[in-house]
Amino acid sequence: MDLRPRPHRGSDEPAFPSGPAETSGPHHGAHTLKVWKGTIVGVYGRDAFVELGPRMQGVIDVKAFETKPSVGDVFEFTLRGQEEGLWALQLAQQKALVTWEQMEVGSVVQAHVVRVAHGGLEVKLGPLHAFLPKSHTGLERTDDVQVLVGKNFACEVIEVDAQRQRVVVSRKLVLQRERTSEHQRLVGAVKPGDVVQGRVTRIEPYGVFVAFGKGLTGLVHVSNLAHERVEDAASVVQLGQILDLRVLHIKQGGKRIGLGLKQMQQSPWSFVESAMYAGQIVTGRVTRLVEFGAFVAVRDGVEGLLPLAHAGLAPGQALRAVVAPGATVSVRVLDLDPEHERMSLSLLHEDGRRILADEAENLLSFRELARGDGEHGLATRLGDKLKRVLGDDADREKRAS
16 A cells, blocks of 8 residues: 555545545435544654555545544544545534534435425434435335334435425435445455456347446356357357356446456467468368458367468459368468467468368378377388288289289
8 A cells, every 4th residue: 555645636626536425415425324443554744545445445535533643543434435555534423403503405314214204204314303205215116204203324425495484305326326335345345356256147239238346247258168169159158157257347437347268278379379370381271251262270279360362362262262160271381379378270372272171181281290200200101001012912913914
């Protein structure tokens, strides 16, 4: 955690930039209901740094305390938002508003439900009476508001009419902010590169949605399901399946979390770096034709591009006349880039001659023969074959005579 002193802010500058959990309004985002116990770990200038838990730190203006806090002091806090990995904090103690002068839209107050009223609930804010509409109770439409009578909870003031002594409050807004803040806290505990375990909740043509952690959801794009090309996500995973996945990216405050399944396996391109080289003739299978050429799989999960310029096409000839999806071909490796998983291929020799379809296989057989020694060596095996041929000829001559 970086506890370096920060430059002093102007008197009109807020103690800490509000995070995405906040909404508009003079006091919006001030409280999230959930209380966190934290320990002061450093005080620099106007900033007090707080340890809230593993990988969870926050900052608060020292003016929020009655006396300047010291390292080791423990307090209770609520979360306001997050920036650069630090939570903006506020002391959890909420002073009750007891006068009309203190009451304003956006204030977060402690409410006690007195009774059911027409269209909602009558609540008390200290000595003041207020109205909580049913649509702002945070309950489902079918729920009975009676269950909240006698309860105490935080509400946000959404309307004030001092002359008519009318106050309207909302519990729903506070609950929504609490859920948003909790979601951000959970997202803040995850970073790219982490391995998470989740359950497949939905399968779409473009990828798979996976629920993991406590209420988080990520997307495994179809390109990240397997190293080989996947046409149908349902052919790789099943609904309800438990998967170990790697976190690839976190965007829009955790609204978009990218996950990868193929990243949990060794890349087949690691084989390319050690076993293939430019100029090599290899066997491949044409997987698909595109406007600018064809893709050829030289190994499961390893595809190279065969550009039109290296397909040996005659003027006006279509690529499909030379290669077709599913066909087995021999191709020459033009260049390799295993780090970025790219490879370019050619159907032509360096001198422009067309590579025969079985040329790679024949070259491989020849190399295997050349690598032998002793009675299995190339010379011995060729000699044996010659003897068999000569012997067969002699037998045929004897039979003919």
